[in-house]
Amino acid sequence: MSGTLFVNIDVGSILAGQVAELPISGRVPVETFESVTFPEPGEVDVTVSRASQGILLRGRVRVRGEGSCSRCLEPVSLDLDEEVDEAIVLPEGGEQRDPLALDNVLHGTMLDVDDLVRQTVDAALPLRLICREDCAGLCPRCGANRNDGACACIEEESDGQS
Numbered sequence: 001m002s003g004t005l006f007v008n009i010d011v012g013s014i015l016a017g018q019v020a021e022l023p024i025s026g027r028v029p030v031e032t033f034e035s036v037t038f039p040e041p042g043e044v045d046v047t048v049s050r051a052s053q054g055i056l057l058r059g060r061v062r063v064r065g066e067g068s069c070s071r072c073l074e075p076v077s078l079d080l081d082e083e084v085d086e087a088i089v090l091p092e093g094g095e096q097r098d099p100l101a102l103d104n105v106l107h108g109t110m111l112d113v114d115d116l117v118r119q120t121v122d123a124a125l126p127l128r129l130i131c132r133e134d135c136a137g138l139c140p141r142c143g144a145n146r147n148d149g150a151c152a153c154i155e156e157e158s159d160g161q162s
């Protein structure tokens, strides 16, 4: 792995109350998720601040994803620009153990920025990528891309529909 600018940030100074806010900004590579790839590192711009029972993460994560339309298989790119607004509550005198909680981005005083970005991006991705809402998809019979126009099969099929 190269090009990783940072993956862990020590937020100990925030937790200790020595600093009111800690800005985190930089670029973090995002791993392929399902069939979506991220050719460029994501852009992170998040401010960490102290909350009564833990820390607050507020800001944005931006990244461009690339995949293919689930209907017509044409390439699709999507620009994600996601708000981050998370409160991480620290359990009293112990470490958070729930592996499903977002809290696991915090290990002791180390904030796992890489994980925060991945969770934010993964949650923002649509279940199925489509190139556009009314994508006509591929003809199940001849495989033609129906966005390019009707194929020869269309007339026969439309008998049964509408």
Ligand SMILES: [Zn+2]
Residues within 6 Å of the ligand: 069, 070, 071, 072, 073, 074, 130, 131, 132, 135, 136, 137
């Ligand atoms: Zn499509």
Ligand SMILES: [Zn+2]
Residues within 6 Å of the ligand: 139, 140, 141, 142, 143, 144, 151, 152, 153, 154
């Ligand atoms: Zn066809």
